[in-house]
Amino acid sequence: MRLTSSLRFHRQNNKSFLRIFMLLVLSCIPGRTNLCSNHSDIRSSLDSLDLDGYITFDDVHNASKDFGNRYQLPPLAILHPRSVSDISTVIRHILHLGSTSNLTIAARGHGHSLQGQALAHQGVVINMESLPSHGIKIYKGTQPYVDVSGGELWINILRETLKHGLSPKSWTDYLHLTVGGTLTNAGISGQAFKNGPQINNVYQLDIVTGKGEVMTCSEKLNPELFNSVLGGLGQFGIITRAQISLGPAPHMVKWIRVLYSDFSRFSRDQEHLISKKKGFDYVEGFVAINRTDLLSNWRSSFSPNDSTKASQFKSDGKTLYCLEVVKYFNKEEANSMNQV
Ligand SMILES: Cc1cc2nc3c(=O)[nH]c(=O)nc-3n(C[C@H](O)[C@H](O)[C@H](O)COP(=O)(O)OP(=O)(O)OC[C@H]3O[C@@H](n4cnc5c(N)ncnc54)[C@H](O)[C@@H]3O)c2cc1C
Structure with missing residues (x-):
């Protein structure tokens, strides 16, 4: 008897649980339909925009991740702009949809961020x-500069400016990164101690703001916008064009790498080199784990005469510190190269 009554109790309990569960499911359905229709409304509203370029909704795999490969955050859509006005139109449209659309926007340069900075989960990614x-335009004169699109790769700028004996003054180590991508960060390399990071070497920018306005800015014109966008992590506007300061490109360089096993000596030497007025043109330091093949991989860093010396360098698997220094030379200075 007891068993039967307990069973009845359980059955009744189960029935009430099922009733509550069904109620919950049914109450969710209208919400889900709203969400779906919202989603498809947004999609079709984006699709109906009059653009020079186009928007894709399906092929979003590449724009879901970056170089770091730590996050998979698919966007709702990717804008492939063919004009600055495309970017402005889409931003204005998203602003018009209001905050309930929950759409975020991210410009994507070459996607070489490591932490998902160029991703917009269920938002719109702008493929810069x-x-x-419209070409890489070079202006010579007392203060030469190059005028480029925000989506241009630095490697292309270097190739073009070199044809005129010029080059940007400050670099990143790796050049398959876009102008917009590094100018929203800083752009740091071995010339930064002398010329500042890349963001210190910009004359003018064209920006599409968060309201979709197209604005030109510089130290003198809209300086607040200029100083916010440079190093602003992509949060203050989209860089569509930049004027970047140029200097004479060296004809030759002497490139030297020095290995240390002692951090204090390494950092003392590095500080000494960057404090010298007439020293090297490039100074960079990095840390390396000394795997057994480290020195043979770095054979190119040593002159053939130094290879015996280098092979004698033993650090027993310890962490190594490397100073990388470069001195620039003109053709006339070729004879003095080996005096460095
Ligand atoms: C192999 C490698 C080497 C590197 N070496 C260096 C180095 O030596 N020095 C250094 O400083 N950094 C270095 N970096 C870091 C690199 O500078 C940044 O990750 C940079 O943001 C990548 O540029 P990107 O074009 O791929 O930009 P993305 O990764 O596409 O975007 C980076 C950020 O910029 C925003 N953004 C992109 N384009 C625009 C635009 N036009 N307007 C506004 N915002 C925009 C994005 O929304 C995002 O927030 C290196 C990265 C890698 C993978």
């Missing part, structure tokens, strides 16, 4: 490399 460059 689609923006036509």
